Structures are given as C-alpha cells and as structure tokens.
Amino acid sequence: MIIVENLTKIFATKTERVVAVDGVGFTVEAGEMVTLLGPSGCGKTTTLRCVAGLERPHGGRIQVDNSPVVDVEAKTFVPPQSRNLGMVFQSYAIWPHMTVYENVAYALEGKKISRAEIKKRTMEALELVQLTGFAERPAPRLSGGQQQRVAIARALAGRPKALLFDEPLSNLDARLRGEMRSELRRLQQQVGLTSIYVTHDQSEALAISDWIIVMRGGRIVERGRPTEIYRTPHSLFTAHFIGNTNLIRGRVDAVDRAAGMVKVETALGPMSGLDPNGDLKDGDAVRLSIRPEDMHLAGDANDGGGNVIAGRVVVATFQGSAVEAELACGGETIQCHFGRDADLPRGSEIRLEFDPKASIVLRDEPLEDEGSVAGGDD
Ligand SMILES: Nc1ncnc2c1ncn2[C@@H]1O[C@H](COP(=O)(O)OP(=O)(O)OP(=O)(O)O)[C@@H](O)[C@H]1O
Ligand SMILES: [Mg+2]
Known part of the structure; x- marks a missing residue:
C-alpha cells in the first residue's frame, strides 16, 4: 500500500518558480493499479518521481507498506535504492550490449542473492512477460514492445513492493500500444502488483486502471473508477479531457x-x-x-x-x-x-x-x- 499526503514540489530557477505538485494526496491499496492522468505539465511525472525517491519534495509525506519513505517535517528521506520500488519509463532503458537474460539478471546482481536464485527469478520474470524463448537474444534485436517487456521483467525480478510506470507505452505504435495495454493489465492483475501508472492518454487510463486520479496544474481534480470518471465526471475539465x-x-x-x-x-x-x-x-x-x-x-x-x-x-x-x-x-x-x-x-x-x-x-x-x-x- 502507498499513501501520499499533502505532497508539494517546487522547481525554482532564476526567472521562475513552478509549483509542479501542489498538495497532492492519494492512497494506492495493495494490488491496485492507480493512474495519474492529466495534460502535459500537470505534475504526474514529478509526483511519481517523489514516490520513487528521484525528487525531494518540499512538503508532505509518503508511506510504502506502512513505513515512511519521505516525511519532510520529520526530515525523513529514504534513498531510492532502499525503497524497493520497480520503475518502468517511456524509454526502454535496456542495455544494448547484453542479452535479454543479462538485462533482467543484472538488476539482481550485488544484492546478496545466489546465482541459482538469480536464475530462478530472472526466468520467472521473463515468463511473466512471455519472453522465455528470447532469453539468449541480444536485447537490441527485439521489437519496441519486446524491449519494453524486458524493462518490465527487470522491474519485476527485483520483487518490488510496488511498480511505478511513467508513460511506458508512448514510444510504441498504436497497434502495439493496444496489445501492451491488455498485457500490462493481465500482468498487474495476475501478479497482484500495487502500481502507480502515469499517462496523458485517457483511453489508456480507462483501460488499465482500478482508479483514475485526474490532475491539473499540480493538483488533483477528482478521482474515481474508470466507468464513473467517464460516465459521471464531476468537473467540466474531466468531462472535456476524457473521451x-x-x-x-x-x-x-x-x-x-x-x-x-x-x-x-x-x-x-x-x-x-x-x-x-x-x-x-x-x-x-x-x-x-x-x-x-x-x-x-x-x-x-x-x-x-x-x-x-x-x-x-x-x-x-x-x-x-x-x-x-x-x-x-x-x-x-x-x-x-x-x-x-x-x-x-x-x-x-x-x-x-x-x-x-x-x-x-x-x-x-x-x-x-x-x-x-x-x-x-x-
Ligand atoms: N527539473 C525541472 N526543473 C524545472 N521545472 C520542472 C522540472 N521538472 C518538471 N518541471 C515543471 O514542473 C511541471 C510538472 O512537470 P511534470 O514533468 O511533472 O509534468 P507531467 O504531468 O509529467 O507532464 P508530461 O505529460 O508532459 O510528461 C511542469 O511545469 C514542468 O515544466
Ligand atoms: Mg511526464
């Protein structure tokens, strides 16, 4: 379970001060997929990066499985590598000089895990993303969709407490995006993964989420089940943005x-x-x-x-x-x-x-x- 409370993040440069995230709070129950949806610049990525530990917020608290990873007032900040969260980004982030197997196993090296256990977890993760037959293939010799599966397998192999996705499908063509959408939903439900998913694509959000959180200008506009958000939007912004x-x-x-x-x-x-x-x-x-x-x-x-x-x-x-x-x-x-x-x-x-x-x-x-x-x- 992830609890975000009153999260605030400001980016200040010499000329301007951007309140990228402005008092955002939400809860992701265990096993649920919650999507942050909103137009470009509304603060989705910044919120996700705060959860991951890649940004330091200026205010607020974040808990993962009942332990605080950030609490600005209490001066708590757990570094990203100690949060045990898996991340999948828009760019595939595979290592081109390695095989598919090595790309996934690499995430487990140096973690005091035995060779045999690394092999077991790697093959399990590859099976989950349906890439078992591709283990020995050089990673660059895969399609975009398959490369993104490698990235997902790598995140899964670490047995994370939660997975964080930032527009993972936006580099794929339309047909593949549709396929991967169902694939991700199947995987997330099969493994029962607690997930936060960021997208500006409303149809993607409707298709894969348990809950959708609509954001605008660093704030939450509303949250609801996909069907509620679509059928009974509570604001003109949401009605207009979705569908x-x-x-x-x-x-x-x-x-x-x-x-x-x-x-x-x-x-x-x-x-x-x-x-x-x-x-x-x-x-x-x-x-x-x-x-x-x-x-x-x-x-x-x-x-x-x-x-x-x-x-x-x-x-x-x-x-x-x-x-x-x-x-x-x-x-x-x-x-x-x-x-x-x-x-x-x-x-x-x-x-x-x-x-x-x-x-x-x-x-x-x-x-x-x-x-x-x-x-x-x-
Ligand atoms: N490192 C940074 N320095 C300064 N401003 C930033 C930085 N990162 C983000 N911002 C600003 O913070 C705001 C929120 O950015 P963020 O990347 O979270 O938006 P987003 O919702 O993910 O948008 P997109 O859909 O385009 O990815 C934007 O106004 C952006 O310009
Ligand atoms: Mg973004």
Whole structure:
C-alpha cells in the first residue's frame, strides 16, 4: 500500500518558480493499479518521481507498506535504492550490449542473492512477460514492445513492493500500444502488483486502471473508477479531457435537490440533467456534457421523459460497427454515434433524444484549449 499526503514540489530557477505538485494526496491499496492522468505539465511525472525517491519534495509525506519513505517535517528521506520500488519509463532503458537474460539478471546482481536464485527469478520474470524463448537474444534485436517487456521483467525480478510506470507505452505504435495495454493489465492483475501508472492518454487510463486520479496544474481534480470518471465526471475539465463529449452551454433554471437533477435553459431549448456535485443554484452558468453514444434518434412520438433537440446532418460516416454523425443544432455542432444501420443522408432533418441521467450538468469554467487559459499548465 502507498499513501501520499499533502505532497508539494517546487522547481525554482532564476526567472521562475513552478509549483509542479501542489498538495497532492492519494492512497494506492495493495494490488491496485492507480493512474495519474492529466495534460502535459500537470505534475504526474514529478509526483511519481517523489514516490520513487528521484525528487525531494518540499512538503508532505509518503508511506510504502506502512513505513515512511519521505516525511519532510520529520526530515525523513529514504534513498531510492532502499525503497524497493520497480520503475518502468517511456524509454526502454535496456542495455544494448547484453542479452535479454543479462538485462533482467543484472538488476539482481550485488544484492546478496545466489546465482541459482538469480536464475530462478530472472526466468520467472521473463515468463511473466512471455519472453522465455528470447532469453539468449541480444536485447537490441527485439521489437519496441519486446524491449519494453524486458524493462518490465527487470522491474519485476527485483520483487518490488510496488511498480511505478511513467508513460511506458508512448514510444510504441498504436497497434502495439493496444496489445501492451491488455498485457500490462493481465500482468498487474495476475501478479497482484500495487502500481502507480502515469499517462496523458485517457483511453489508456480507462483501460488499465482500478482508479483514475485526474490532475491539473499540480493538483488533483477528482478521482474515481474508470466507468464513473467517464460516465459521471464531476468537473467540466474531466468531462472535456476524457473521451469525446458534447458540451452545451446553459444556465440553471430550477433545482430539484432531492432528485439530484436540475433544469437548464440552453440555446437549444430547455433540458434536464444530473448535478453530480449537488451544489448548483438557479442562474449558475453551466455546460451539459452528453457523450455521443448517449444520443439517440428520437421516435415520432416523444414519451416526454427525455431531452430532445432538432438538428441537420452535416456529415455521417459509416465506421463498421457504428455510424458517426455530425449535426448542426442551432449554432452548435453535435457529435452522435448511432447503430450501424442508421441511414442519415446529408442535409436531412432529425430529432435527437437523450436521457437526463446521461446529461451531466457541470459548472462552467475556462478550458485551456478554448483560448482563455486557466491554471498554470503549459
Ligand atoms: N527539473 C525541472 N526543473 C524545472 N521545472 C520542472 C522540472 N521538472 C518538471 N518541471 C515543471 O514542473 C511541471 C510538472 O512537470 P511534470 O514533468 O511533472 O509534468 P507531467 O504531468 O509529467 O507532464 P508530461 O505529460 O508532459 O510528461 C511542469 O511545469 C514542468 O515544466
Ligand atoms: Mg511526464
């Protein structure tokens, strides 16, 4: 188990002072995979490096398996080699002059482990990453994915208390990344490894995590199970950052606190939606987040329960398993995913229906990639 409390790390140069990590706290239970997810510069790597002992924080505490590895106030700092944590980075970090076997075994040399035990652990680790047949091959003569497996085997061979991953798949091509994603998840679950995984790739985070921690500007925005984070984001930042979503601007018109629902006045008409934080008030500026797959073609008879908007088909593309369409609704562009049989000629007028429970109402805030910059991200 890893406990991080109130972690702070500042980088100061002559000209500027960057608060890279600003009061971050989270817990990783034994055997769980927790992902730190967020845009470039939000402090993911710095947080991970503090856990590893590669950075000295300015404030906070970190415990690994109930013993403190950092406590700034108590002046405790356990050096990285004594923390017994395995690390896997973006670069494969294999030694090119060694075989696959030697690359993994090397991590165990000088640790007062017998030859026989080194061999046993090395072969076990290679088996876990499915490289048993490659033991004698020179490490450079492997594909990128296989080299990354060597790096993972090396981290596993040391029998670490936890594994720390920093964007380990980002140097691989898209297909291999998908394969390695499942592979990593299988491995992590099979070995029951406590892991922290850093990525800015939201689909990777959704696929491999037990918990996702969303970061922005050195702080934690929210944490949740992948399905919760995707279906019921608690902030506009998360809704926008994770997956594709439609964001419709509006103003709160009525609040039903007991049901957790609000009515919102938008340029596309009145709509109902879920208030995930239960703190919206009449008149608040908000945006409704609706995933493209939650939009449906409305039948002729509307049962009166759902939100309905009218639009015109700008373009519809057949994607095999679905039809993806872009609609012009009032002044807004709406993305929808329909079943593969949907027939949507360009220019046709249609009506969309969507469930208020799938319409998440989030307090409006500026988003980095919409021009007006909020927070300290680069
Ligand atoms: N050694 C350093 N000296 C000065 N500033 C640094 C240093 N390392 C990181 N920073 C700054 O701290 C902030 C957080 O950096 P960090 O590397 O943790 O981000 P990240 O979330 O891992 O981003 P990315 O997705 O690009 O890897 C950034 O503003 C970065 O410029
Ligand atoms: Mg990073």
